[in-house]
Amino acid sequence: MPDFAYTARNFEGQKVTGTLFAQSEREAVANLSTQQLFPLEVTQQKTASQKSAFTRRVSGQTMAVTYSQLASLLRSGVPLLRSLGVLRDQSSHVVLKEVLDDVYRRVEEGTTLGEAMSRYPRVFSELAINMVKAGGEGGFLEEALDRVATFTEQYEDLKSRTTGALAYPIFLTVVGTTVVGVLIVFFVPKFASIFDSLRERGELPVMTDWLLWFSGSVREYGWILLVAAAFAFFFAKTRLATEAGRRTADRWKLKIPLLGSIFQNLAVARFCRVLGTMLRNGVPILKSLEVSRDAAGNRVLSEAIAAASENISSGQTLAAPLASSGYFPKTVVEMISVAEESNTLDKVLVEIADGLERRTERRLELAVRLIEPILLLNLAGVVLFVVMALLLPVIKMSATV
Incomplete structure (x- = not known):
């Protein structure tokens, strides 16, 4: 579960800062509301693994298997979000697991798969990102x-x-x-x-x-x-x-x-x-x-x-x-x-x-x-x-x- 840093105001108008655990930014805002805090800014803190995803690569063979598995899940009728969750949960590669978790969260919030993948150019190739974007728009994602x-x-x-x-x-x-x-x-x-x-x-x-x-x-x-x-x-x-x-x-x-x-x-x-x-x-x-x-x-x-x-x-x-x-x-x-x-x-x-x-x-x-x-x-x-x-x-x- 990711960490979120927040800046909020309490009922007395004082600024309060801190961190909390939540599955998504939406859940983090909801949790702050239950604590009677009015959020001003909520940002996800990246773990060491997430930061490394911007600099470390995942092997081509691992990515080929990931693409193939995602295509098979979608072809079997499994929804995209659930398919991403399955791949994330079964992945044993630390960096890829963190990347898939972030992609899952962004797709859940309404971002397209291609746009979510484009945040990690060292993990997803330019060809993969462009093909997925085109497949999503043209209806041939699998x-x-x-x-x-x-x-x-x-x-x-x-x-x-x-x-x-x-x-x-x-x-x-x-x-x-x-x-x-x-x-x-x-x-x-x-x-x-x-x-x-x-x-x-x-x-x-x-x-x-x-x-x-x-x-x-x-x-x-x-x-x-x-x-x-x-x-x-x-x-x-x-x-x-x-x-x-x-x-x-x-x-x-x-x-x-x-x-x-x-x-x-x-x-x-x-x-x-x-x-x-x-x-x-x-x-x-x-x-x-x-x-x-x-x-x-x-x-x-x-x-x-x-x-x-x-x-x-x-x-x-x-x-x-x-x-x-x-x-x-x-x-x-x-x-x-x-x-x-x-x-x-x-x-x-x-x-x-x-x-x-x-x-x-x-x-x-x-x-x-x-x-x-x-x-x-x-x-x-x-x-x-x-x-x-x-x-x-x-x-x-x-x-x-």
């Missing part, structure tokens, strides 16, 4: 929750498979970088005095001279590099906290070699699936575009979709502005154009999403398989360069002797 559960499960599965596949390459990178760093900082400088005679005669190989210079620079100015790296990290972190920074990051994300097209196709697939689902359930296209725009998960694509929405409101088609943005594959735009003419847009959009997801999954698996040999080749190249740079002058000195 399907919206099922779709959110499916999206969340697919994302978590993709993330776990990618993380597992990248574990070994990341390990190789860390070990290789450490080995090369030790060589350059501690091992290479010991050869500087040995190669002085070759340098004086101008016979020191260029690659050896460059390696010695680089090693000396790292030893002398390494602390500056560390400070610069730390500054760059905090600058990037601060920049990404702004809307402009996140937009820039989303734009660069689409330009990453090999991975950029994967990010782009995933965003387009999410947009098409959400838009198709909403149109199939009778949601007006402008409202559907507003929600599916946020579901894309990329601000650059969201801006292109927003421009398309403006064109549609003025009587134009959807395909033309999407094509002009340059962020939507030509085949996708052509399929949307044909679907608009044949009045099968909702069905075709879902088919587009299915096709993009299949192709993207294959590309992602290929990209992950390529990363490992690429890293190995790069590390081998660096080590070979260091070894050759040290061996060449030794061979030359031996030949001279």
Whole structure:
């Protein structure tokens, strides 16, 4: 039962402050009235768990199960408020339990489910919030929750498979970088005095001279590099906290070699699936575009979709502005154009999403398989360069002797 802090006046007109326990703000006001106090202000005090809900995340798998269970309860005819109560009571996750309790209380007071969820952006994803809002308005809340559960499960599965596949390459990178760093900082400088005679005669190989210079620079100015790296990290972190920074990051994300097209196709697939689902359930296209725009998960694509929405409101088609943005594959735009003419847009959009997801999954698996040999080749190249740079002058000195 939550705590409520209150400020009230008694019959003598004196201000009284304190706290009390109640299930809701309405109950707290009623309790004050029975104590012959006239409430001026009543606010719920957040527990440590509730405060942590604004900063701590709940795992995607846990949220996927929660969405699926809520959809099942609603489909079985259980009222929304009672369904939320059931999920709250059976939850063993401290943060999620507190969040569901607050959502339950707000829905009980008349707030929509989507609005109540939007208070916890670190627990409920932007896609989940927008889909639930649209489902509540369009009368397909159960399907919206099922779709959110499916999206969340697919994302978590993709993330776990990618993380597992990248574990070994990341390990190789860390070990290789450490080995090369030790060589350059501690091992290479010991050869500087040995190669002085070759340098004086101008016979020191260029690659050896460059390696010695680089090693000396790292030893002398390494602390500056560390400070610069730390500054760059905090600058990037601060920049990404702004809307402009996140937009820039989303734009660069689409330009990453090999991975950029994967990010782009995933965003387009999410947009098409959400838009198709909403149109199939009778949601007006402008409202559907507003929600599916946020579901894309990329601000650059969201801006292109927003421009398309403006064109549609003025009587134009959807395909033309999407094509002009340059962020939507030509085949996708052509399929949307044909679907608009044949009045099968909702069905075709879902088919587009299915096709993009299949192709993207294959590309992602290929990209992950390529990363490992690429890293190995790069590390081998660096080590070979260091070894050759040290061996060449030794061979030359031996030949001279």
